[in-house]
Amino acid sequence: MRLRSIFKVAMVYVGGVIGAGFASGQEIMQFFVKHGEMGIPGAIIAGGLFIYLGMLIMYLSVSLGARNYLAVLRSILGVKISKLIDMLSLIMLPGGFAVMLAGGGAVFSEHLGLPRHWGIISTALFSCLFLFKGMKGFVGANVFLVPVKICAISILCLAALLIRPPADGAEQAIDAWKTGAFRDAVLYVSYNMVVPVAVLSSLGKSVSLRDGVLGAAAGGTALALIILLVTVAEINFYPEITGYEIPMLYIASFIPGAFKVFMGLLIWVAVLTTAVADAHGFAARLSLPGSNKYKLIVVGLAIAITPVAFLKFSFLVKILYPMFGYCGLLLLAGLIIMPVIGALRRNNSIPR
Numbered sequence: 001m002r003l004r005s006i007f008k009v010a011m012v013y014v015g016g017v018i019g020a021g022f023a024s025g026q027e028i029m030q031f032f033v034k035h036g037e038m039g040i041p042g043a044i045i046a047g048g049l050f051i052y053l054g055m056l057i058m059y060l061s062v063s064l065g066a067r068n069y070l071a072v073l074r075s076i077l078g079v080k081i082s083k084l085i086d087m088l089s090l091i092m093l094p095g096g097f098a099v100m101l102a103g104g105g106a107v108f109s110e111h112l113g114l115p116r117h118w119g120i121i122s123t124a125l126f127s128c129l130f131l132f133k134g135m136k137g138f139v140g141a142n143v144f145l146v147p148v149k150i151c152a153i154s155i156l157c158l159a160a161l162l163i164r165p166p167a168d169g170a171e172q173a174i175d176a177w178k179t180g181a182f183r184d185a186v187l188y189v190s191y192n193m194v195v196p197v198a199v200l201s202s203l204g205k206s207v208s209l210r211d212g213v214l215g216a217a218a219g220g221t222a223l224a225l226i227i228l229l230v231t232v233a234e235i236n237f238y239p240e241i242t243g244y245e246i247p248m249l250y251i252a253s254f255i256p257g258a259f260k261v262f263m264g265l266l267i268w269v270a271v272l273t274t275a276v277a278d279a280h281g282f283a284a285r286l287s288l289p290g291s292n293k294y295k296l297i298v299v300g301l302a303i304a305i306t307p308v309a310f311l312k313f314s315f316l317v318k319i320l321y322p323m324f325g326y327c328g329l330l331l332l333a334g335l336i337i338m339p340v341i342g343a344l345r346r347n348n349s350i351p352r
């Protein structure tokens with residue numbers, strides 16, 4: 001039972017980060033690959049931050065008995081600043097949902113040869129269907145789907161490294177991009193912690209402190225390894241992948257057989273799990289998961305955001321993600337500084 005609880009937390013964490021932008025390769029290309037070899041230490045830094053921050057969020061969520069992210073924000077940033085971050089999160093979560101729907105449209109149009117709007121609408125519909133089951137549906141979607149997409153992404157990247165060794169393509173990216181790798185690594189984490197804070201905090205009452213922290217550590221480690229693997233693989237196909245909405249499908253085309261078809265379906269699964277996470281985080285903040293109000297908010301969000309998703313997927317990733325990253329810097333700073341402040345307070349309270 002304990003391993004199941006740890007696994008549940010880990011998969012929810014990974015599912016909140018690996019969405020359309022990540023699994024398609026767009027996100028990793030925009031934040032890491034464009035820096036060439038310097039993107040590799042950037043990926044390592046991002047992975048380390050995911051491990052540390054995930055553990056801290058679960059520690060706070062379980063300790064506070066949180067049902068949504070507001071209690072966690074208040075403990076990190078105080079009442080006034082948490083109100084600002086809360087308002088930003090209520091904008092960023094629907095924005096992330098829009099990116100996921102657009103990613104679903106890109107998979108359908110680029111890979112399956114189907115109308116783009118079919119992908120957008122089907123992603124929205126399946127998100128609603130999962131969340132109509134409340135917390136059980138949300139967790140179940142991640143526990144079932146996330147391990148599959150982790151395996152598929154890992155297999156593709158390892159195969160890509162065998163097809164084209166690192167020395168073949170790395171130099172192409174290095175000359176064009178020499179600075180900003182570490183900044184982009186921090187921005188990447190700051191944006192991508194918004195959804196995990198929203199979804200992990202909703203588990204605060206359903207797991208023990210030990211299981212929650214270990215689950216977050218396991219999920220963060222998985223994220224660190226996958227980020228590094230995708231970065232190294234994509235560097236070898238740069239800059240040719242810049243002409244594709246879904247770079248990972250371009251890389252998959254070098255692998256003989258039906259793997260490209262399978263990968264296309266898996267990218268859509270990645271789109272779906274993060275769309276579910278975005279919508280759940282938004283609805284759980286405003287209502288109790290599984291309630292009629294929760295279901296109404298999910299449906300209303302899907303209807304309101306669908307028109308935005310008809311913008312180009314790569315455009316949404318390029319414009320929204322860095323902007324959300326800057327907005328998330330306050331949250332990231334609070335998560336990093338909070339333990340230091342706590343340690344100083346404890347030290348000052350010790351009798352001299």
